[in-house]
Amino acid sequence: MRVEIWSDIACPWCYVGKARFEKALAAFPHRDDVEVVHRSFELDPGRAKGDAGPVIPMLAKKYGMSEAQAQAAEDNVGAQAAAEGLEYRNRGRDHGNTFDMHRLLHFAKEQGRQDQLVQIFYRANFAEERSVFTEGDERLVELAVEAGLDADAARKVLADPDAYAADVRADEREAAQLGASGVPFFVLDRKYGVSGAQPAEVFAQALAQAWGERSPLTLIDQGQGDADACGPDGCAVPQH
Secondary structure: OEEEEEEOOOOHHHHHHHHHHHHHHHOOOOHHHOEEEEEEOOOOOOOOOOOOEEHHHHHHHHHOOOHHHHHHHHHHHHHHHHHOOOOOOOOOOEEOOOHHHHHHHHHHHHOOOHHHHHHHHHHHHHOOOOOOOOOOHHHHHHHHHHOOOOHHHHHHHHHOOOOOHHHHHHHHHHHHHHOOOOOOEEEEOOOEEEEOOOOHHHHHHHHHHHHHOOOOOOOOOOOOOOOOOEEOOEEOOOOO
């Protein structure tokens, strides 16, 4: 079974939602048969690279609230993150463009290191004092290396603005087609969708339901029931 997670590194509920989903997945009896794939979604796609600013004024402007209200909202997210065992800096964080991080995540997927990198990006953005937005490409390379990726290969990806850009855009188009207007957005076997950082119990129910309703493969008899094929013992040899 495949679970696809649309998310953005700048999204605090994606950080919390990932932890809650993983708690449910860890207790799922068929967890070893579940493939998790991270998909791209930008909360602020129009923001220029290098244009970073503090989170609280951004939230206040975006949602039409006072900075005190924005800080209270951040404190709430921080409390919920702590309840999941996550570190969260609810003061002094910044916000910026995440497109390059998404491109690196697609590169990491090819290397089998995507989940490691997405978690490292979350931790760097939400728990560490250093910024992922203002220190340039070398900060992202440093994090990629921590995830087990080659530094020069990561630099090459970042130096080429077209590298994996189409993959990011394809994910974003697909999210729109699936009806995802926000993140996190979880899709189970392309049959069920779960929106938001739901409690672990909701994810557990969704996993069980999606697994239980998986349809067994139906073979089509085309009148060639013993047609030639290849298997573990080799391939059928035509008889003349």
